[in-house]
Amino acid sequence: MNKLKQKLLNKTATLGVIGLGYVGLPLAVEKAKAGFKTIGFDVQESKVDMVNAGDNYIGDVVNEDLESIVRSGSLSATTDFAQVAKADCVCICVPTPLDSHQQPDISYVKASAESIVPYMHPDMLIVLESTTYPGTTEELLKPILETSGLKCGVDFYLAFSPERVDPGNLIYKTKNTPKVVGGITPECTDVAATLYESVLEAPIHRVSSPAIAEMEKILENTYRNVNIGLVNELAILCNKMGINFWEVIDAAKTKPYGFQAFYPGPGLGGHCIPLDPYYLSWKAREYGFHTSMIEASMMINDRMPEYCVERARKILNRYKKAINGAKVLVLGVAYKQDIDDYRESPAIRVIEELEKEGADVVYFDPYVPEYREHGKVVKGELKLTVELIKNADLVLITTAHSNVDYHFVQQHAQIIFDTKNALKGISNRANIEVL
Template identity: 80%
Template sequence: MNIVKKLENKEATLGVIGLGYVGLPLAVEKARAGYKTLGFDIQESKVKMVNNGENYIGDVVNEDLKSLVESGLLLATSDFAKVAQADCVCICVPTPLDEYQQPDISYVEASAKSIVPYMHKDMLIVLESTTYPGTTEELLKPILESSGMKCGEDFYLAFSPERVDPGNLVYNTKNTPKVVGGITEACTEVAAALYESILAAPVHRVSSPAVAEMEKILENTYRNVNIGLVNELSLLSHKMGINFWEVVDAAKTKPYGFQAFYPGPGLGGHCIPLDPYYLSWKAREYGFHTSMIEASMMINDKMPEYCAERVAKILNRYKQSLNGSKILVLGVAYKQDIDDYRESPAIDVIDELEQQGAEVRFFDPYVSNYNYKGKSKNGENELTTELLRNVDLVVITTAHSNVDYNFVQKNSKYIFDTKNALKHINNRENIELL
């Protein structure tokens, strides 16, 4: 296999389609490993920023990006004809849900079709975008073979699920183990050779792309189901007058058989809230209903509405209507200490409150504004005493570590803490937990 020799000798040119939260860090790691790397994106703004050495992804080190661009190892482009120069191409494009909660794989399909005119002998194509089991074999393979080349002989095709945890200070693209499943054994080995040459982590080979695709779905569905469980138990515990956060902390003292998950206002990010829908959609093709998974999805999807109901009850306790009240939401990022608000439940909570007539403002040290349902909303520039004292209720929806929660507690009338961010504060007279 000439491609394997090229990889061993660092003579291969590598490509990444999609320069987002997955694609840009991967392109940077490829370039850092000494390969000439081409990053493809249809958004000219991203292309321009990369080529200027301007980083827009939190998990990428600014100095690394600038150095790699200046050295000529990394180049971004919107010209897909340059795919012809690449020996290996990884597809890292979005796989969202459509308005009917069904998989939208149009970006994956468009990426595959954009590769076809520029395919050449010994080329490796790897899909990294999260999708339903069967996508690589049923969708990508026929599109790529329309070039006249045969998979496993003329070119190599595999699936290797992205594993990105924004804000994780321990695990990143470089040191997170990789799973690889190719159409043929040769496809698997070529794809494994690629990742083994750029990552400082083991590469786990599986027997097919479908196994690798299902493995990724399992990772995130596991979290979805367990979060659904703790969310439901937190609702019950509230009715019973039990602090469920204390329950979880007690349970995690067991050194085996238990992993701690915590309740919250819902699920956020691109993977955990969406991946179970991919599996449920595909399962219907086989007349199978993923009842446990769908139940957890229903619980998690209802949490923003439940949080709005709790806000209304808190205000009602103090003889105030939700309609017309002034509310400050702390945190719109989907998890702490990052600027990513994709699928953030905090934004759904804000939407629920505004629909019921509340005047909602937000402060997030990482997110100054966001777009939702075609509308843009600007946040507060600073968390001040005046801001806190002039609202009727503060709702904490993201537990950023750089927020002074003692300051928040001292200057707020009432607080609804959906993330247990105030757990270390002793004076809890104005605090109510989810």
């Protein structure tokens, strides 16, 4: 048994996590809770300071857990990448956004790898968790790390293990979600699997290469993107046909096999589902292949914010009101219910499109009192009052937070356009229209 695997089994290894966001901080917390000395790395001093003070800023982390492991010395954070030299294992959990041309921006991954190189040492494990295109670990990461003079698979171990974080999920968290691991060599896979087996309660699924693990992650999210594209397109069709598509879905999901319910909405949000298909279609072009069905679903989903504004215009028009100058109250800017994450939120695009049409837009979100977009801070309403609702020519629901009193909204609103079917249980529907 190699030395690193032994250190992982007896929990004497020091573990590092680069990137203390929605993926990295929960992972660092679980590593520390499992009994490992853990160091978190981030370029943002504000995050580092908050971690070291035991102040939590991620919804899926339990405040008391963070306070306890920081107080005990099990977890610390730093902006000093020289501390990587102390780590036996380093997991890279940095953003992988799209650039202005909708192409993969892997600059954060590249910068992280380059930051590691000066401090690498023999018998070290590096795992990339950031979602990316198939081939990144072997084609990008491996050559950069080997500039250290160490040889992958001989002097150090390298693997890919995709993050599976679902913010707000009350059942599946970092600790109990099954993990996929694929290393450059069988021994790389074995060492990486041992790391996660020592930290998590969930099963570890080993695959034969990093590319398999990278493509597996893309498949997960593209599957959702395509199916959501299907229901969004059918929602548009059913509106033209005068059919309540939400009732159609409820009927279809009574089938106990062969059908999984997906739901329409104002578009896709979050860091993965809207972005990952772009990674795949970009990589596919390298092989002269066009992912036609995937690209079609992306086009449908990307257009949903504009479609929702078109519908809003038609609804206002039926009440003899113009969208230009109309007062619109948007309920919810988080990308999904009951969380404070507004990354890639379609609600923000809906707001922008409404403002382009001349609408006077305000928003209320109990989880997001303000958000930053295009370098400016947009502040929401602090309370959902009778006056706020009554003064709106249109209430547009874009996130179905469960702690909003929708009966209260329905009672006082002039018109409601519900893109999330949040008012499903309300019987008086005279002023409600659904997507």
